[in-house]
Amino acid sequence: MPQRFVCCFLLAVILALPMGWVHAEEVVVNRVVAIVDDEVVTSLDLDRAIRRLKMDLARMEATQRGGGVPPAQIRRMALERMVDEKIFAKEVKKAGLSVSDEELDHYINRIKQSNKLSDEDFVASLSRQGMTLKEYREDLRRDILKQRLINQEVKKLVVISDAEVEQYYKAHYDQFQNMDEVNMMAIFLRVDPQAGLTAENAVRQQAENILQKIKGGDDFSKLAQQYSQGPGAERGGRLGAVKADDLLPSMRQALGELKPGQMSEVLQIPQGFVIMKLIDRSGNKELALAEVKEQIRAKLAQQKTEKRFKDWMKQLRSENYVKIID
Numbered sequence: 001m002p003q004r005f006v007c008c009f010l011l012a013v014i015l016a017l018p019m020g021w022v023h024a025e026e027v028v029v030n031r032v033v034a035i036v037d038d039e040v041v042t043s044l045d046l047d048r049a050i051r052r053l054k055m056d057l058a059r060m061e062a063t064q065r066g067g068g069v070p071p072a073q074i075r076r077m078a079l080e081r082m083v084d085e086k087i088f089a090k091e092v093k094k095a096g097l098s099v100s101d102e103e104l105d106h107y108i109n110r111i112k113q114s115n116k117l118s119d120e121d122f123v124a125s126l127s128r129q130g131m132t133l134k135e136y137r138e139d140l141r142r143d144i145l146k147q148r149l150i151n152q153e154v155k156k157l158v159v160i161s162d163a164e165v166e167q168y169y170k171a172h173y174d175q176f177q178n179m180d181e182v183n184m185m186a187i188f189l190r191v192d193p194q195a196g197l198t199a200e201n202a203v204r205q206q207a208e209n210i211l212q213k214i215k216g217g218d219d220f221s222k223l224a225q226q227y228s229q230g231p232g233a234e235r236g237g238r239l240g241a242v243k244a245d246d247l248l249p250s251m252r253q254a255l256g257e258l259k260p261g262q263m264s265e266v267l268q269i270p271q272g273f274v275i276m277k278l279i280d281r282s283g284n285k286e287l288a289l290a291e292v293k294e295q296i297r298a299k300l301a302q303q304k305t306e307k308r309f310k311d312w313m314k315q316l317r318s319e320n321y322v323k324i325i326d
Contacts, residue, residue: 034079035323036086041079049078053202055129077202079324085142087316092145095152099144104137107144154312158304160297168296169289175256176287182244182255183279185220185237188230191272207266207273214263220277230274237277244281251276253295256287 034041053074112122126136169176189207191200210227214220224237232239244252251274254264258278267274 031325033325034083035321035325036083037090037321039086041082041086045082046075046079049082050075051130053078053081055131073205074202077205081201083322083324084313085146087320087322088142088146088149090320091153091316092149095149097145097148097152099141099148103144104140107140108137150309154309155305158301158308160300160304162293164300165293165296166289168300169292172257176292180244180282181241182247182281183241184239184255185224185277185279186230186232186239187220187224187228187237187275188233188271189227189273190229204266204268204273207275211263211266211275214275220263230271249292249295250298252287253292253299255281256292 030042030044032040033043033046108122111117112119117125123133126133131139187207187210189203189210191203206227210223213223221236221238224233228237244255247255248269250267250269254267255276255278258264258276260278260280262278264274264276264278267276
């Protein structure tokens with residue numbers, strides 16, 4: 001249909017409307033806020049994405065301890081995420097990846113079992129978050145496809161040799177000494193098991209924001225009282241003396257790299273994210289290479305994966321026409 005005819009037709013429809021209706025109804029302007037090749041992201045799309053992101057954050061109580069992620073940052077995160085989703089969708093189609101309904105059922109049943117939810121409870125929980133079961137299934141499908149694409153294009157290509165692990169251990173040998181007991185502080189941020197990648201990344205960003213505040217001079221204890229959702233929150237994040245063997249291997253590894261008074265970077269753990277501060281460590285225990293080999297391998301793999309992912313995303317962006325208008 002010629003574009004001129006479409007414009008004339010729409011104009012005729014508008015002129016045919018009763019004048020009272022035009023003035024009485026609120027006019028909703030739906031403008032383009034981003035272009036990805038031959039597809040667009042509209043302001044209404046963005047508003048829905050922002051609402052969904054805010055509901056994810058609220059569900060995880062990430063904004064209930066002092067403000068959380070600033071609105072402007074949430075808006076930017078949602079817009080960047082939508083642009084990436086457009087690019088991911090093209091790459092998923094190109095790679096021929098798919099997720100069956102049976103696989104979605106399996107994921108959802110696992111979530112319901114882990115949270116002891118009946119079918120009715122699960123649907124009610126989604127409804128309280130402003131989401132239908134159909135919308136949740138589509139979000140979950142996109143998240144799974146995205147993860148499979150990243151695994152195929154990034155993670156599977158990252159290999160850490162035994163020689164690299166041993167080299168790291170020898171170069172950081174002093175970090176694996178005196179690890180019987182650690183005196184530490186921590187800020188924990190939880191990630192809800194039902195949360196998708198978008199919400200998980202939002203919590204990760206909040207943790208990064210908190211870390212930057214501490215590096216900028218804010219008090220660790222006050223921020224722990226304000227934001228932490230784990231043990232010791234009411235004591236300003238102080239956990240006191242903890243046996244190293246009682247810590248998660250990834251936490252023990254991260255603490256081993258710190259000197260007293262230093263902080264870790266944001267660390268992902270099964271429950272969410274944590275920022276740790278080492279007060280002191282004691283004892284004569286040496287962590288042998290065999291004890292920390294897999295943790296070192298995971299750390300090096302994570303570093304390589306993050307770099308490869310950034311390079312891959314940069315390449316995808318360069319291969320697609322992207323224009324942010326908003």
